[in-house]
Amino acid sequence: MSAPLVSLKGLRVSFDGQAALRGIDLDVAPGESVGLVGESGCGKSVTWLAALGLLPGRASISGSVKLDGQELLPARPQVLDRVRGGRIAMIFQDPASSLNPVHRIGKQITEALRLHRGMNGAEARAEAKRLLDQVGIPDAARRLDAWPHELSGGQNQRVMIAIALAGRPELLVADEPTTALDVTIQAQILTLLQELRRETGMALVLISHDLGVVADSCERVCVMYAGRIVEQVPTARLFEAPAHPYTRGLLGALPPLHGPRRPLSAIPGGVPEPWAMPTGCAFAPRCAMHVSACDANVPEQVSLARNHRAACIRATLPAPHPETVYA
Numbered sequence: 001m002s003a004p005l006v007s008l009k010g011l012r013v014s015f016d017g018q019a020a021l022r023g024i025d026l027d028v029a030p031g032e033s034v035g036l037v038g039e040s041g042c043g044k045s046v047t048w049l050a051a052l053g054l055l056p057g058r059a060s061i062s063g064s065v066k067l068d069g070q071e072l073l074p075a076r077p078q079v080l081d082r083v084r085g086g087r088i089a090m091i092f093q094d095p096a097s098s099l100n101p102v103h104r105i106g107k108q109i110t111e112a113l114r115l116h117r118g119m120n121g122a123e124a125r126a127e128a129k130r131l132l133d134q135v136g137i138p139d140a141a142r143r144l145d146a147w148p149h150e151l152s153g154g155q156n157q158r159v160m161i162a163i164a165l166a167g168r169p170e171l172l173v174a175d176e177p178t179t180a181l182d183v184t185i186q187a188q189i190l191t192l193l194q195e196l197r198r199e200t201g202m203a204l205v206l207i208s209h210d211l212g213v214v215a216d217s218c219e220r221v222c223v224m225y226a227g228r229i230v231e232q233v234p235t236a237r238l239f240e241a242p243a244h245p246y247t248r249g250l251l252g253a254l255p256p257l258h259g260p261r262r263p264l265s266a267i268p269g270g271v272p273e274p275w276a277m278p279t280g281c282a283f284a285p286r287c288a289m290h291v292s293a294c295d296a297n298v299p300e301q302v303s304l305a306r307n308h309r310a311a312c313i314r315a316t317l318p319a320p321h322p323e324t325v326y327a
């Protein structure tokens, strides 16, 4: 991998003494697309909220977050104000709650242009129209004067993406950007994110609980479980050589693209609560490949191939087919 744009090392977060992140190591290279996937509560959002200094004050954060080699922790407001919305932008699941309902669309985009690119007046308005064109809003000049409630959910998400692009980010973190949208619109937004990445050269981190979504959109997939990354794998290898039993379980739960329909295998059990974390591998109680050694220590990531790492002491063993692991 080229020198990372963003590098997270040993990132830990806890709320009121309960660990939400238990040591995240993750690099994002300039221009690459990385999917972050895992069940609800595994720490996908907290990872990036912590990196961007967006967690509430009672969160306790340690470890390292570097942007182009510059350390961002401990969070300093002057530094983060320049980074957030500038070099790194983040969009969220529900555009309706991210947009300000009492300001017109155009004003919200021009504000971002003023803040991050020092534009004013006519210059900002012309650029706001160009950004709305770029994100595929029809009749962009007229839409600048629309209120958020006059646009559909999909159009509002496009507006949020336009605001994110206003600062010409080197990295866009999209946190479940399509979960609140209906299926056809979801596909359009994911396609738009890919197109924008190609046009602008920015890197993309796509957070989703849906392995299918990230595998379709990203070059590399990071699988999270209970506050740790358990596998990092190039998407091309994900389907042919998944290593962690949790990844195999997620793959087994995907509907087949081809061939006869079969029942989906779901992983039995649930994610452990922070106060009841096993001493060894957090996935051990649900794991179809569990042996007693799994309970001794939290497994470190081992390298399996280029850009492919997994935190499982059994990862190098021949694997049962993903569809049969939890069948």
Ligand SMILES: Nc1ncnc2c1ncn2[C@@H]1O[C@H](COP(=O)(O)OP(=O)(O)OP(=O)(O)O)[C@@H](O)[C@H]1O
Residues within 6 Å of the ligand: 015, 020, 038, 039, 040, 041, 042, 043, 044, 045, 046, 047, 056, 209
């Ligand atoms: N502000 C907060 N205060 C206390 N606990 C929090 C806070 N934000 C997140 N958590 C906890 O941190 C853990 C990780 O949450 P996070 O939102 O990152 O999960 P996630 O993987 O993004 O899940 P989802 O897909 O549901 O958004 C959860 O146990 C959650 O309850």
